[in-house]
Amino acid sequence: MTRVNVDVDPDDIPVNPSRNRHFQDVLSRRSLLKAGTVVGAAGFLGGTAMSGGAAVAAAGKPLLGFKAVPTSSADAVVVPDGYSSQVLIPWGTPIHSGGPAFKKDGSNTAAEQAQQIGAHHDGMHLFPISDKHGLLALNHEYIDTTLHYADGSAVMTREKVDKALAGHGVSIVKVRDRRGTWIVEDSKYNRRVHGATPVAFSGPVKADHPELRSNNAPLGTLNNCSSGATPWGTYVTCEENWNGYFGTDDPTWAATAEQKRYGVAAAGFGYGWHKADPRFDLVKNPKELNRFGWCVEIDPFDPKSTPVKRTALGRIKHEGATFAEASDGRVVVYTGDDQDGEYIYKYVSAERWKNSAKKGRSPLDDGTLYVAKFNDDGSGSWIPLVFGQGALTAAGGWKDQADVLIRTRTAADAQGATRLDRPEWIAVHPETGEVYATLTNGVGNGGKVNPRKPNPYGHIIRWNESGHDNGALTFTWDVFLLAGDPAYDPAAAALGADDIFGSPDGLGFDGDGRLWIETDISNTSQNLASKGYDHIGNCALLASDPATREIKRFLTIPRGAEVTGVTFTPDFKAMFVNIQHPGEASTAWGAPTPADPRAVSNWPDFDPDGRPRSATVVITKNDGGKIGT
Template sequence: MWLLRTGVVVGLGITSWRGRSSTHERVIELSHDDIENIGSNTSTNPHIDQIVATRYSRRSLMVGGTATAAVLFYGGSQVLASGAAASGAGRRGPRIGFTPVPTSSADALTVPEEYTAQVLIPWGTPLFAGTEWQKDASNTAADQEKQVGFNHDGIFYYPLEDGAAGSRHGLLVLNHEYTDANQIYTAEQGSAITPDAAGREKVAKALAGHGVTVVEVSQNADGTWSEVIDSPYNRRITGVTPVQFTGPVTLDHPALASRNAPMGTLNNCGSGPTPWGTYLTCEENWNGYFGTADTTWAPTASQRRYGVSAAGFGYSWHVAEPRFDVALNPNELHRFGWIVEIDPMDPHSKPMKRTALGRIKHESAAVTESRGKAVVYSGDDENLDYAYKFVSARPWKEARARGLSPLDEGTLYVAKFEADGTGTWLPLVHGVGPLTAANGFADQADVLIRTREAADAVGATPMHRPEWISVDELTSEVYLTLTNGSGYTQGRGATEPNPAVNSERNPNPYGHVLKWREKDRDHTALTFEWDIFVLAGDPVYDEKANGLTGDNIFGSPDGIWLDPDGRLWIQTDISNSSQNLASRGYDNIGNNQMLVANPRTREIRRFLVGPRGCEITGVHTTPDQRTMFVNVQHPGESTTHWNTQFGTPSTTNPRTVSNWPQFDPAGRPRSATVVIRRKDGGVIGS
């Protein structure tokens, strides 16, 4: 644990600025996020841009001098001002009371002057005695299985005590999305995977860095927080942890027959707590771990729809581990892409892959309830993919009382948006509409294994990378981040029916946030009304973002969370091939950040800026809202702008982009959780 200098800037590094040099005007390599921008959807379903363009071209009403969402998308203000989805008219909403921080390109974590920040549980923190982290990355796979995982993502806090004490003592449960070979391996090991024991050890260490960490934490007398070593709750769930499949797709299904035992969860991105006290973790870019050297292999249509390729994302795990060779072990693919339920209070429980919620690249799991039933919203994070919700078959309390999971029986729906501002939830149920045996869907299990193809068939609305979803429990409104659509035209041709789509917001490099309200505020309803809440961007490059200023300019919204008072926290994930680059329109926006919005007044302020190369992702507070936990993922990852100045990170020197948070000249950057508190002990954000 390190308590860093507080105030305006935490963990300040050396800043270098070269301005808008011509060296930025070049072809930029694909990053982890750019792969998601390409997309694999070749359906002809009308895209959200076409629907937006049609809707907004019909409306030009101005309210209070501010353009409504009807015109903002193609030339108005940045925030929804009126309409069916604009709740809370006449109400002030939650107070936002801090001094906004400026944008930054420093290798530092910046918080408001009224706040303090502390680094907690960085990658490699031991959960058990005897597994200290080694700054040269020489820890083994066996060590990593007993340490905090790599690349922190979704996070939630679970109190271990009742009342006020619960806000000082609890469990942090957090996801670990992926590993970076330049940081997790030593200089001697290098980054290449080899078909021998050394290669198998490297794959094993990467698998041990994935998954979920459960760690007991407590607040000290001075207000700082510490992890508890050797807690009976401490646990790692990794890429090799035994798992169970429940719901319509069980292990006796032929599509799940693999060469190895059912194990592991991978690319764990967003997450969500359930009303019954468990944790849902989402498997996102699982397809990238698979590949093959077999030159005769070609993907099936279903594999192509899920982005499976011979090269994968370049991890090359298949070289050392046949489990990930898609030619030798193709059904292992079907064991990933699920939402996984974990009981953090039972360290001996087995993770459950809840197949009724569908198989996609789940970015998040927002759980709420209506009519007593559990409702789970989720986005499929790839360009041109969809937003989903699951509604349990019976009230969740009834299911639990009968010893059943509320998530094993119910209906999965996919969203279709209309140009009149309405939308419909289309059921993905075998025998309904085109989802029949005659059309190639054998049964409900087949529908769920091939969720994307089922959604294509029923006519769902393709979107700009639908990511995190959050529900305002005060108003029942739902918010969805659409990170960006930089690769929107990929695979769809150039003949969109509305020319404004191509000329105005295609590609869409900055993203936006959608907002909808289910009919009668009932999350089990089959229809809803929608609008755009905020259009991200930089007015210098994009006049359609002309409502944003220095206090709230941002791009590529990703993580999103509504706190108990109704504040909307927005986190950004600008691709490292765009971050800080003038040629991508991101130089003024700087490093990734977190902002907070008042959904009623539409005020937005920047609350936090992260170090270089990072993503800001995952946010939650203690029940008293006086301690906030935020994750800083992949600081120091290869970032085009900084690579051109300082060199590309490697196992020999992983510090070229960032060395946050320790700034050890012989160390390396580390993902970490940041603990944020007000200096006066007040409610975060107020």
């Protein structure tokens, strides 16, 4: 989640003006709970039981074999007894051994930042070469204007814009376990893709489309939040809050209906890039913003390849791209649109992805994008966002399929999709194919899929696609769990000392079927009794057994930070976890300044002259076993 002002979280502000159902018949909180579990699934699913993790649990061994760590407000990473953690590639680490070193006063130049690990680590994936080494691809969502520059967010200059652009995007580095310590190795594959990297467009929306004709060549990827890995071995990075980088000082500018639908405003998120670079000025270069909001495919094993924006997946605030395979071999991609009141989408390729690959065509260029509708009876359907179908006709004001994809949010509005409480990461169970999605928090969009109003703690939903086929167009769903603190909300009564948490965000499975849950408690709420978050403490990583709904807290992190990407080695004996924005301005802890960048956190360096840095942490079990056992 992008934050600039500690008093405002833009993802929490709805911009959806549609009249799509809020379902005002809000489900009773207490009726969701019985014997410590969320109930009502049998009624929701018409008697179809969810079975996530059943095969693993049936083996007789608890899926969660570690002792839960307690909640924490410490400026530290805490892991369970019997586990160890190691900091790897903090912001500013050179991607080659001869590259520029990180300057702890924030004075690295834009050119130097382009040769270093970017800021604000987020989604990532390890492309293994063996159990002990591989290519680690990771996203860099945004930058903290106070910490990124030596003088903080003082007068904006072109150099500052360029350094910020270089801090965004993706890093790809070769990592290796050398006698128990993970290191970065020099490699031809080590590279940076950032906000000024040349990019290409593919699919129904071409780079020369009138709505994408800018004053400059297609450049860059921004606000890279979550990500995905394709079955054919490429990395997909997702552009989330891209709207916040654009602005203007021209008082005559007024947002169009489509710009309002995406939260575009004259002030943006306060970055002020438009003051120094006309590329980001809404009046001087009005079409540039339409080049963002896409999923971007990168080949980590071809350092000379050009990143490609795959437009068939739609233009929204993509929180991720979770890949699955339909029963007939077509590729399926799930993605959430991370803003309160937005939707969940699914893309299904037109043909088997292996056939496309043989023909030299991308499976991500020719397929159908759908949006989800969740019914109160536990059924659901995928509604196609296809020109000529439903409301998406010429008579309805639509030009063609490219128009539908550029205006994806408005198309989903028109087709009657279900508004959700901030839909974020999506995960698919490796055995059952069940799909899980985090709804981080929100005003409470109503209905049984959003059972609380308001919903400050968030919840996780799951669904079974019909016939256990991820390519199906109907499904059955239930509420997997409700987050929260039972001291403030009876609906969270199933949670206790080992598993109390709030604001689920990241989500992912390991090979044994453990569901890993990352939290992103806003810094306007973290540790505050007034927001019902004082008992929950800092953000955390938890593990869950989908069959039993047992949850245990596995890891807690430093002040002001959130847990973001998680990935594993093939043997699941090393876990990589990203810690994003430690030390960011926080209502509970204060705000950093150029004079005191360590006001909230000094992790991970704890250097008296340094500053907090986002970083990847590698978790291993001291006995060499699998993570989570």
